[in-house]
Structure formats: structure tokens, C-alpha cells
Amino acid sequence: MESRIATLEVDMKYVRRDLDEVRDDVRVIRDRVGSIETTLAGMSARAEAGFEAVDTRFESMESRLDAKFDTVDAKFEAKFEAMDAKFDAMDAKFDAMDAKFDAMDAKFDGSESRSDAKFKGLDDKFEAKFEAIMAKLEKLDAFPTKLQLSLWFGGAMLFFLSCTVAIIAVLLRMMGHTDLANVVEAVRG
Known part of the structure; x- marks a missing residue:
């Protein structure tokens, strides 16, 4: 019976020693968790x-871009x-030219065949010019x-925001924070 008690006492010493080691390990783990929480908070x-x-820069860029758009x-x-x-001045010139052509028509009533051929050519030229001007005006509507x-x-x-988030993830990886970099990449999608 005495040997059994001695064996139990020896076993209890080992159990006690193991519990002390576990308690020390728990303290170390607790300290490490506390430092991790502090690091994560920072x-x-x-x-x-x-x-x-980034938000401040984006708002600044937005206001500058708005100002440039307004300018x-x-x-x-x-x-x-x-x-x-x-174009108004050109219209006035065309009106003046029309008046001159009307005066010329009155003068050349006797020679209609020649003047009709000449005026037909002039009319075609003005029509082509007018169509060219109208084509240029239509191009202006394409802005x-x-x-x-x-x-x-x-x-x-x-695109720039996505690039910025990617750069932040790369910098986090370079600084050794791969878990946080993975979180940033997951948020970025």
C-alpha cells in the first residue's frame, strides 16, 4: 500500500510539472495573441x-477635373x-450674292441660254460648297x-482605384502581411 502511495505521489509530481508547463505555455500564447491584436489594430x-x-485625393481630382471640364x-x-x-457673315454674303445674281438675271434676259448654262455651273459650285459646309457642321455634332x-x-x-488597391496588396505582401494582402485582394474581387 505504501509503494502505491509513493507511486501516486511521484505521478502527481509529474502531473503538477506538466500543468505548470501548460500554464506557462498558455501565458506565452496569451501574450502573443495580445501583441497580434495590437499589431492588427495599428x-x-x-x-x-x-x-x-485616397478618398481625399479622389475628391480633389474630381473637383479639378470638373473645373477643367467647365473650362x-x-x-x-x-x-x-x-x-x-x-456662318452668319457667310449667310449675309450669300444674300448679297443672291441679290447680285438677281440683278444679273434682269440684265441678261435676252441671252437666256448662255446665262442659264453659266448660272447652272455657278449654282452647282455653290451647292457643292454649301454641302461641304453642311458636312463640316455635321462633324461638329459628333463631339x-x-x-x-x-x-x-x-x-x-x-481603373485607377483598382490599380491602387492592387498596389496596396503588393506592398502589404512585401511588408510580410500576406493575410491582410489576401483580405484586400478578396475585397477587390
Whole structure:
């Protein structure tokens, strides 16, 4: 009976020693988990600051682009108004020429066959010129609208944002934060 108690006491010493080792291991694990939580909190704060910086830059770029669009729009408007003035002047010249041709018709009533042939040629030339001017005017209508420009700008911004997120993921991988990089890539899709 005495030997059994001695064996139990020895076994209890080993159990006690093993429990002490387990307790120390649990403390080390607890400390490591605490440092990981601190590191993750710091990374989260830095990522949030980075996202806010990206948002600020995006808003700045958007306002500058809006200002540039307004400037370009004003320039186009000024050019179109100048062209309208030139076309009005051309219309006045054409009206003056029409008046001259009417006077010439009155003078040459006696020689209708010759004058008709000449006027037919002139009329064809003016018609060709007028059609060329109308073709140029139709080309002016082919400029993109503000909506199209806005959609193009939105697509470009999405592309740049996607590139920025990819760069952030690469930088995180380079810094040894592969898990966070995987999260960023998963969010990016």
C-alpha cells in the first residue's frame, strides 16, 4: 500500500510539472495573441488613414477635373459662337450674292441660254460648297456629350482605384502581411 502511495505521489509530481508547463505555455500564447491584436489594430488604423487619403485625393481630382471640364466647355462654347458669327457673315454674303445674281438675271434676259448654262455651273459650285459646309457642321455634332465624358471619367477612376488597391496588396505582401494582402485582394474581387 505504501509503494502505491509513493507511486501516486511521484505521478502527481509529474502531473503538477506538466500543468505548470501548460500554464506557462498558455501565458506565452496569451501574450502573443495580445501583441497580434495590437499589431492588427495599428494596421487597421493605417489602412483607414490610407483609405481616407485616397478618398481625399479622389475628391480633389474630381473637383479639378470638373473645373477643367467647365473650362473646356466654355472654350467650346466660345468657338461655336465664333463659328456661328462666321456662318452668319457667310449667310449675309450669300444674300448679297443672291441679290447680285438677281440683278444679273434682269440684265441678261435676252441671252437666256448662255446665262442659264453659266448660272447652272455657278449654282452647282455653290451647292457643292454649301454641302461641304453642311458636312463640316455635321462633324461638329459628333463631339462627345458631358454624359459620355463623365462615364469615361468614371471608368478611368474605377481603373485607377483598382490599380491602387492592387498596389496596396503588393506592398502589404512585401511588408510580410500576406493575410491582410489576401483580405484586400478578396475585397477587390
